[in-house]
Amino acid sequence: MPDTLIWTGSYTADAGGNGAGIGALLARPDGSLEALGLAAACESPSFLAVHPALPVVYAVHEHAQTVSAYRRTGSGIALEPLGEAWTAGAAACHVAVDPQGRFLVVDCWGDGQVLLYELDASGAIASRRAAEPSQDPYDAGRPSRAHAALTLQDGRIMTTDLGHDLLRLWDYVPGEGLRHTQDVVLPMDSGPRHLVQHPGGTVFVVTEYSIEVAAVRAGADGRFELAAMGPAGAAEASDGDAAAEIALSPDGRHAYVGVRGSNRICTMRISDGRAGDGRAGDGGTRLEPVADTPSGGDWPxxxxxxxxxxHVAHERSNDVVTFRLDPESGLPAGPAGRLETGSPTALIVGGSA
Structure with a gap:
C-alpha cells in the first residue's frame, strides 16, 4: 500500500491563525503522519479541493475573499499559482470540484453567495457566475450563510445554507452556470453545514447549531425529501458546541461527526432501515449514535x-491527531499519534506521494 499525500488548509495571520498557507503531509500505511513542509504560502486557505485528473489544487482564501488554482510542479510538494486569484464572496469558506473536472462551486458564509467557476483544459479557472440567491423559508429576516457543496451521484449539486436552514439543489448548465431546481427545508435554526452521500443514495447532513444529522433522499420523481433527523452524538450537546465535519468509512458502515466545544468525535452506525426479521423497513439508510470519543485536541x-x-485537524491546538479505527465496531482507538501544524482547517487527500 503506497504512502498518501494529504494537503492541509489553514488559518494564517490575517485570520488570527498560526498557519502559513497550504501544507503537505505524508500519510503512511501504519497511520503515522510526517510533515513535508509548506507547499504554497498564501493567506488563510481555509478549504481545499483537488482536481480529479490533474495535479491542481484549489483553495478559498476566506478573508481575502478569493479562490485560487495551484499547480503541483514536478515530483515535490511545491504548488505554483495557475492563473490569477478570482474574486469570490464574503467569507468564502468551501470549495468543491466537479468529479469530471468541469467546474468549481464556492460557498460564501459571509454574504450567502453560491458561485460557479468553469475550468479550462489545464484546470485553470476560466469564468465566474453567481447563482440565484437564497430566500429564508421561515421569513424571519435572517442572513443567508452558504457553507458547502456536493456533486451527487446523479450529477446534480446540493449546497447547504446555515442561515436559512436549507439544502439547495442545482443543475449545471454549461456556459450558463447553476440552475436552481429545488429546496429542502430543515428545522429552524438547525444550521446545515457539511454533507456526504452514502453509496445507497441517502445524503447525510450535519447541522452545526442543533448538533444533529439529517438524512435526505430522492423519491421516484427525483425530488429530495427529509427522511429522518436525529442527534449526532451519544451524549447531549453542551453549551458552546458547534458541529463541524461529517465523513463516512470506506465500507459505508459508519459515519463520524466532529463537534467543537466539547471536542469529540461522534461515531454513528449506518443501517439499511430493515426490520429485525429481514423485512424491508423504510427502504432508506439510517444513522444511530454509538459512542463519543474525545478528539484529542481543541476545536476539531x-x-x-x-x-x-x-485524522482530526484541531484549529486551536495546532495539531492533527490520529486514531486507529476498529474494523468491526468502527470506534476510534488511541490517540495513536499527534503532529503539530499551524491552525489546520482542512485535510484533503492529494493522491499517492
Missing part, C-alpha cells in the same frame, strides 16, 4: 477517514 474543525485511520 475537520477530519479525514483513510484506510482504517481517522
Amino acid at each position: 474543525r475537520h477530519h479525514l477517514v483513510r484506510e482504517g485511520w481517522l
Whole structure:
C-alpha cells in the first residue's frame, strides 16, 4: 500500500491563525503522519479541493475573499499559482470540484453567495457566475450563510445554507452556470453545514447549531425529501458546541461527526432501515449514535477517514491527531499519534506521494 499525500488548509495571520498557507503531509500505511513542509504560502486557505485528473489544487482564501488554482510542479510538494486569484464572496469558506473536472462551486458564509467557476483544459479557472440567491423559508429576516457543496451521484449539486436552514439543489448548465431546481427545508435554526452521500443514495447532513444529522433522499420523481433527523452524538450537546465535519468509512458502515466545544468525535452506525426479521423497513439508510470519543485536541474543525485511520485537524491546538479505527465496531482507538501544524482547517487527500 503506497504512502498518501494529504494537503492541509489553514488559518494564517490575517485570520488570527498560526498557519502559513497550504501544507503537505505524508500519510503512511501504519497511520503515522510526517510533515513535508509548506507547499504554497498564501493567506488563510481555509478549504481545499483537488482536481480529479490533474495535479491542481484549489483553495478559498476566506478573508481575502478569493479562490485560487495551484499547480503541483514536478515530483515535490511545491504548488505554483495557475492563473490569477478570482474574486469570490464574503467569507468564502468551501470549495468543491466537479468529479469530471468541469467546474468549481464556492460557498460564501459571509454574504450567502453560491458561485460557479468553469475550468479550462489545464484546470485553470476560466469564468465566474453567481447563482440565484437564497430566500429564508421561515421569513424571519435572517442572513443567508452558504457553507458547502456536493456533486451527487446523479450529477446534480446540493449546497447547504446555515442561515436559512436549507439544502439547495442545482443543475449545471454549461456556459450558463447553476440552475436552481429545488429546496429542502430543515428545522429552524438547525444550521446545515457539511454533507456526504452514502453509496445507497441517502445524503447525510450535519447541522452545526442543533448538533444533529439529517438524512435526505430522492423519491421516484427525483425530488429530495427529509427522511429522518436525529442527534449526532451519544451524549447531549453542551453549551458552546458547534458541529463541524461529517465523513463516512470506506465500507459505508459508519459515519463520524466532529463537534467543537466539547471536542469529540461522534461515531454513528449506518443501517439499511430493515426490520429485525429481514423485512424491508423504510427502504432508506439510517444513522444511530454509538459512542463519543474525545478528539484529542481543541476545536476539531475537520477530519479525514483513510484506510482504517481517522485524522482530526484541531484549529486551536495546532495539531492533527490520529486514531486507529476498529474494523468491526468502527470506534476510534488511541490517540495513536499527534503532529503539530499551524491552525489546520482542512485535510484533503492529494493522491499517492
